[in-house]
Amino acid sequence: MTAPQRLTDRKRESIVQAAIAEFRDNGFEVTSMDRIAARAEVSKRTVYNHFPSKEELFAEMLQRLWAKATAQSEDIYRPGVPLREQLRDLLNTKMKTLGDSNFIDLARVAIGATIHSPERAQAWVSRLNQREETFTIWVRGAQQDGRLKDVEPGFAASQIHALLKAFAFWPQVPLNEPLLSAEKQQSVVESALDLFLCWYEIPANPKPV
Template identity: 30%
Template sequence: MGRSDNKHEDILCAAISEFGEKGMMATTMESIAVQAGVSKRTLYKHYPCKENLLDDVVSLLLKRVEPLKNITFNPHQPLLDQLRTIGEKTLHLICDEDYLRLSRIIIIESMRCEKAAKLLNQKFSDCEKQLYNWFSQASEAGVLGNIEPGLAATLFYGAIKEAAYWDQVAQWKPMLDKAQGKVLIDRICQFFIDGVQQSE
């Protein structure tokens, strides 16, 4: 995220950068103001404390999960095609540098504070609920064989995140390029379809 003509957006960009590098505890309101190119007075006008700023940073991340909230099972479309669409949306989301940076911030804060962890986990579970609903709808339509829908969602979503998210978040490994991402999604979708067919 770069500088803009909107001071509020510049503050959020600066907060993402500072929190991502230093964590919330080591980040100061002064460093955020400097990074954003605004006065401390302007910063405090928008945010009276770091906690309020972190809340907006988290909200920004959750908005990026929106594409996963708008999926609905289509009984007239092949399962493989629908899985590819979900996989591509998921991969596009988690291969976003800002999303990875924000994820690191949230993981650190969750480890630092139990209360924060519970709140963040609740927000994330709400955002990912539709993804699990899709697998429930697919199960009701009889296309998942004998695989329990919750397990199916966890296996599918978890396989993508394991290959293209956790190493990037925790070990700062490079993001997959477009060709690598396509191969990954194709393999996971085909593996999933094969597993469904074997369970029937």
């Protein structure tokens, strides 16, 4: 019973990898399920058995690339651990995604495809927002522990995302600038930490007024 499952998993992985290459090389509109099947060396029926549509396959790829670099334990917020250390870990894992050429290539394809279909864009953004919920949960945990100011958690999470994406996403996706070096990534992360914690962190021993 286990061997067929392993074969199914291998076929699914082949389909995903073939689709990544096809979308990257040819864009969303030109890529077809036939081309993906041929590149994966499987039948078109096998592709549809795993993914009911091209839109679903593309969304799955984006989500998988995101999940690969942002997997976290269930205990996202850690009481007693310095906020900077915790947040640095979260930002570094996010930077792994933003520094992944496959993710950036597919994001570029996605933005091009969504120009012609706002509905499609909403579906993809919804998928990715589910992955960014990690930061919102972390902010909420730090607030409940009395270590961050009272602010809407989703708003604060969006701010910290924006601090990274301003340097490690938007220049690369529409403008085709090179990916950040490891040194530049760390500089962006540390600067984002300075700005975020300077505004939101509650000092452990605040000075009396």
